[in-house]
Amino acid sequence: MGYSLLNDRIVADEEVVVNKEDRGYQFGDGIYEVIKVYNGQLFTADEHIDRFYLSAEKIRLTIPYTKHKLHQLLHELVEANEINNGHIYFQITRGATARNHIFPSADVAPVLTGAAVEASRPITNLENGVKATFVEDIRWLRCDIKSLNLLGAVLAKQEAFEKGCYEAILHRGETITEGSSTNVFGIKDGVLYTHPANNLILKGITRQVILTCAQEIDLPIKEQAMTKEQLLAMDEVIVASTTSEVTPVIEIDGQKINDGQVGLWTRKLQAQFATKIPAPITI
Known part of the structure; x- marks a missing residue:
């Protein structure tokens, strides 16, 4: 069984379902990062997380977790999937709501997802x-x-x-x-x-x-x-x-x-x- 990141939880892969109204799906309204894992350890994680928050700021998307919390979740994702060498992909969208080009109201929560993959060095x-x-x-x-x-x-x-x-x-x-x-x-x-x-x-x-x-x-x-x-x-x-x-x-x-x-x-x-x-x- 594989595990994924869904907001602030590590869940079984099958629990992650894309809402048809998700703005990431409909507009590409979101951002992402990829972090390399070497020997079970996140490589340059702080730099990637900093850039993740900077990209969010540039598109006026508020990430509802601290950088420390996100780092912790990504580490847990690696451990849950027992990744030795590979990478993590994670993204956040502006959330799911009725389709409209204008930003949704503040009560629409962003959606954070992530996956960890075992992969050898090239x-x-x-x-x-x-x-x-x-x-x-x-x-x-x-x-x-x-x-x-x-x-x-x-x-x-x-x-x-x-x-x-x-x-x-x-x-x-x-x-x-x-x-x-x-x-x-x-x-x-x-x-x-x-x-x-x-x-x-x-x-x-x-x-x-x-x-x-x-x-x-x-x-x-x-x-x-x-x-x-x-x-x-x-x-x-x-x-x-x-x-x-x-x-x-x-x-x-x-x-x-x-x-x-x-x-x-x-x-x-x-x-x-x-x-x-x-x-x-x-x-």
């Missing part, structure tokens, strides 16, 4: 690298909000999949923004480049971990937008997310990056990232 992708393709970024202009409105990302990811690629690298005109479910980095002449954390990208938690790792290994950072041409000319390219970690990109639309080999700086970043992963708890 070792093959980390070791060998992946292929990517360029896709026009057709999403809205508030990509800094981790909202449930992911249709633009879904369409881009599907296009990448149909081309035999792992990721779609999005661009507005000639300017690279991010991946369909990742942040994008380029390394050129010993400098790490990535798009500034503004409204056009999600300020990824793994992105921030990578920037910290870069500082620790003396890899200079420039938060500066890249063009498609500049990205193709990079010595190394990386896509990163909670579930992708530090994934090398070795080919974009048939053009090899670093002759199709994983670069040395990428290996150093991967190694430094690995030092952040919680060790197994010993008793």
Whole structure:
């Protein structure tokens, strides 16, 4: 039996039912987060929870639990499902009420749900690298909000999949923004480049971990937008997310990056990232 999060309770999976009037279902009116679990421990949970509350604030949704309470519930969810390595998905919607574009009254309670999944680290992708393709970024202009409105990302990811690629690298005109479910980095002449954390990208938690790792290994950072041409000319390219970690990109639309080999700086970043992963708890 699996267990899910439903508001402030851990319940059997079958107890979680979506109300047809839920605004998340009808409007995508809500936000979400994904937290990685390593060796039974939540990784960068505080940062993810902080961003969850920030996204809620940006869409004027009040979360009816403290950050401490939410953290406790997520920990209980991991324990109930006996997750060793995997991730938690959780979301909150503005609640269920008669369909109306206008926000519901204050007596309509938000709906919090969550699930925990066992999943291995993406070792093959980390070791060998992946292929990517360029896709026009057709999403809205508030990509800094981790909202449930992911249709633009879904369409881009599907296009990448149909081309035999792992990721779609999005661009507005000639300017690279991010991946369909990742942040994008380029390394050129010993400098790490990535798009500034503004409204056009999600300020990824793994992105921030990578920037910290870069500082620790003396890899200079420039938060500066890249063009498609500049990205193709990079010595190394990386896509990163909670579930992708530090994934090398070795080919974009048939053009090899670093002759199709994983670069040395990428290996150093991967190694430094690995030092952040919680060790197994010993008793």
